[in-house]
Amino acid sequence: MAETSNTEKDLPSLLVKHVQELAINGDEPPQRYIRKDKGNEAPVDTSLSSSVPIIDLHLISSPTSSTQQKQDEIEKLKSALTSWGLFQAIGHGIPSSLLDHLRKMAREFFDLPIEEKRQYAANKDGAHDNYFQGYGNDPVVSKEQTIDWNDRLYLLLKPADERKLKLWPENPSRFREVLKEFSSKSDLLVEFVVKVMAVSLGLDDDYFLNHASLAFARFNYYPPCSRPDLVCGIKPHADGGTITLLLQDEEVEGLQVFKDDKWMKVPIVPDAIIVNVADQIEIMSNGVYKSPVHRVITNSEKERLSLAVFYAPEMGEEIEPATKLISESTPRMFRKIKMKDYYEAFVLNTFRGIRGIDWARV
Numbered sequence: 001m002a003e004t005s006n007t008e009k010d011l012p013s014l015l016v017k018h019v020q021e022l023a024i025n026g027d028e029p030p031q032r033y034i035r036k037d038k039g040n041e042a043p044v045d046t047s048l049s050s051s052v053p054i055i056d057l058h059l060i061s062s063p064t065s066s067t068q069q070k071q072d073e074i075e076k077l078k079s080a081l082t083s084w085g086l087f088q089a090i091g092h093g094i095p096s097s098l099l100d101h102l103r104k105m106a107r108e109f110f111d112l113p114i115e116e117k118r119q120y121a122a123n124k125d126g127a128h129d130n131y132f133q134g135y136g137n138d139p140v141v142s143k144e145q146t147i148d149w150n151d152r153l154y155l156l157l158k159p160a161d162e163r164k165l166k167l168w169p170e171n172p173s174r175f176r177e178v179l180k181e182f183s184s185k186s187d188l189l190v191e192f193v194v195k196v197m198a199v200s201l202g203l204d205d206d207y208f209l210n211h212a213s214l215a216f217a218r219f220n221y222y223p224p225c226s227r228p229d230l231v232c233g234i235k236p237h238a239d240g241g242t243i244t245l246l247l248q249d250e251e252v253e254g255l256q257v258f259k260d261d262k263w264m265k266v267p268i269v270p271d272a273i274i275v276n277v278a279d280q281i282e283i284m285s286n287g288v289y290k291s292p293v294h295r296v297i298t299n300s301e302k303e304r305l306s307l308a309v310f311y312a313p314e315m316g317e318e319i320e321p322a323t324k325l326i327s328e329s330t331p332r333m334f335r336k337i338k339m340k341d342y343y344e345a346f347v348l349n350t351f352r353g354i355r356g357i358d359w360a361r362v
């Protein structure tokens, strides 16, 4: 049924169904959702011989840690970001009760009838803003684009005075309040982490922070799929902003990161927040800190939720590698780019399955 009602004919390419609707009958995913890399893809590492590093931020922030403890943890963080591009942060100071509450709010929102959620759809009246805010799907930029098995609620958090509150769910009733509280804690966490990262490279502590003044929340909903082998929850991509915080589902795995030519599963560490470098820090650090390619795999039994918070530069900013990190032995890897151009290239490249950052290489 889903197959016939989701043809090019009856839906313009920009508007696609919510995957939640497609999942209801457990039908096979429609053609536009089938991964094109199928049968020709990198293996998944099942040995689990190494895993995403866990960094205890409290060891770095606490006045009671010894200098040695701090240094050791910062070294671990540096090595995580040069080899993996991400780490699982513990000791991050955001109470687990708040994380649980946030997950509960998100689950209750996605559990609402689709009609009710549609009142928060960004394109309800055909109106779009630059950031595709609201309830919906990733933009579809061509008929050939493989569509992900993902519905999302996408909201600007920062600057706070630009929030579009009419797209923030009123049901569940505490959604807005809890998201606001999380947002202020998340800002503090990012500030701390990017300062440590900048100093660890010999840069001024606000070097990355000065390019992270926007923040967006992306609540991801992945319903079960009858053929998880054929679709992607989110296709391979790297994040295009400065840095991302990610709260995984508390029970259902699905995130994988590409490393050493293999897909590595990112395990669930209770109450950890994943910190991942995004493209602009890879550019500013002249390639020292890696923006990792990652993807999400679905499963046939359980829905999965996650929350990504993307910190990013403003559209009008220009980004380039830090002069201090360019030398004869470490030549400039990226051009100076305008964010507005980057975002355009990023969206087109990513949905075609190419890395956004390739556009910025010298």
Ligand SMILES: O=C(O)CCC(=O)C(=O)O
Residues within 6 Å of the ligand: 218, 220, 234, 239, 246, 248, 254, 255, 294, 296, 305, 306, 307, 308
């Ligand atoms: O769901 C996840 O674990 C990852 C989501 C993600 O990569 C994103 O929203 O950019």
Ligand SMILES: [Fe+2]
Residues within 6 Å of the ligand: 237, 238, 239, 294, 308
């Ligand atoms: Fe991502």
